[in-house]
Amino acid sequence: METIARGVNERLRGDCIVEAWFGRHPEPFKTPAARQAKGLEGRVILSVHRTGKHIVCELGIAGGSVNTHPRSPQQAKIACQGPRSRKNKSAARVGHPGSGLGELESEPEAQWIVHLGMTGRLLVTTPDAPVAAHTHARLSLTSGRELRFVDPRRFGRLEYRELSRRESFRAQGADPLAVTAEEFARLFSGRKLAIKAALLNQKLLSGVGNIYADESLFRAGIRPRRRSGRLTRAELEGLRLALVEVLEDAIRLGGSSVSDYVDANGVRGFFQLEHCVYQRTGLPCHRCKTPIRRIVVAGRGTHYCPQCQR
Numbered sequence: 283m284e285t286i287a288r289g290v291n292e293r294l295r296g297d298c299i300v301e302a303w304f305g306r307h308p309e310p311f312k313t314p315a316a317r318q319a320k321g322l323e324g325r326v327i328l329s330v331h332r333t334g335k336h337i338v339c340e341l342g343i344a345g346g347s348v349n350t351h352p353r354s355p356q357q358a359k360i361a362c363q364g365p366r367s368r369k370n371k372s373a374a375r376v377g378h379p380g381s382g383l384g385e386l387e388s389e390p391e392a393q394w395i396v397h398l399g400m401t402g403r404l405l406v407t408t409p410d411a412p413v414a415a416h417t418h419a420r421l422s423l424t425s426g427r428e429l430r431f432v433d434p435r436r437f438g439r440l441e442y443r444e445l446s447r448r449e450s451f452r453a454q455g456a457d458p459l460a461v462t463a464e465e466f467a468r469l470f471s472g473r474k475l476a477i478k479a480a481l482l483n484q485k486l487l488s489g490v491g492n493i494y495a496d497e498s499l500f501r502a503g504i505r506p507r508r509r510s511g512r513l514t515r516a517e518l519e520g521l522r523l524a525l526v527e528v529l530e531d532a533i534r535l536g537g538s539s540v541s542d543y544v545d546a547n548g549v550r551g552f553f554q555l556e557h558c559v560y561q562r563t564g565l566p567c568h569r570c571k572t573p574i575r576r577i578v579v580a581g582r583g584t585h586y587c588p589q590c591q592r
């Protein structure tokens with residue numbers, strides 16, 4: 283998720299949305315498609331980042347031809363019409379020396395929130411690239427590129443928020459890559475919840491998926507069904523470090539290809555995170571050769587080594 287957000291941010295930061303097209307299936311649209319289209323068209327993408335399990339595009343008012351190589355002057359004009367269009371264009375150009383990024387540092391006025399779900403993908407491509415089946419949204423951009431949302435199973439969600447009307451979107455849980463040891467320990471103290479369930483609870487930690495929960499519990503040597511509140515401070519710190527390790531590995535390797543996530547180019551990662559326990563039921567543990575066991579915790583398939591995890 284982090285990898286996707288970074289990839290999209292690198293490619294689209296500063297680009298303008300010329301036109302938004304939405305498919306006919308209503309499921310992916312948390313905000314009605316027509317309202318999303320109206321809100322998105324003419325906006326500039328200030329930044330793209332990950333918040334928990336969501337990818338958030340921060341949007342501002344388009345104030346110039348902010349990305350390089352506009353497809354045609356006409357498109358650029360459409361994208362950047364409006365009262366601010368006569369401003370010095372270089373002021374907003376990405377990475378222009380001395381420009382200070384101009385308007386890209388301005389406060390966002392709206393957000394486009396993408397929840398990829400199980401099978402959702404964000405693709406940065408060109409309008410002439412073949413349109414995949416199950417494409418639910420296409421945003422044409424001033425740069426001539428196109429941002430597409432593809433989701434065969436339609437578990438993903440697209441949402442548009444005006445920040446003036448509603449509070450900006452924030453995940454409720456702590457960011458596992460940023461949380462301190464003290465904060466991490468406090469999240470779980472006194473809780474009867476199984477530690478695996480607690481790790482998946484987005485109100486406690488945001489963005490920890492099933493694979494990463496199983497893998498970090500293995501690395502920390504903790505059984506998934508242990509009560510959160512019964513873990514010692516040392517165990518919790520071991521778990522925090524294991525989680526950081528697993529998430530950083532996953533980011534470095536471009537995400538685990540077990541889910542249908544691909545990078546922002548639409549390339550399915552040929553990297554696969556080397557799983558120690560996840561979906562290795564019955565196979566020998568890499569560490570001790572004991573067969574990996576599968577149980578269900580919080581409704582999710584959970585894998586652990588009965589020997590290495592206590």
Ligand SMILES: [Zn+2]
Nearest residue numbers: 567570587590
């Ligand atoms: Zn083992």
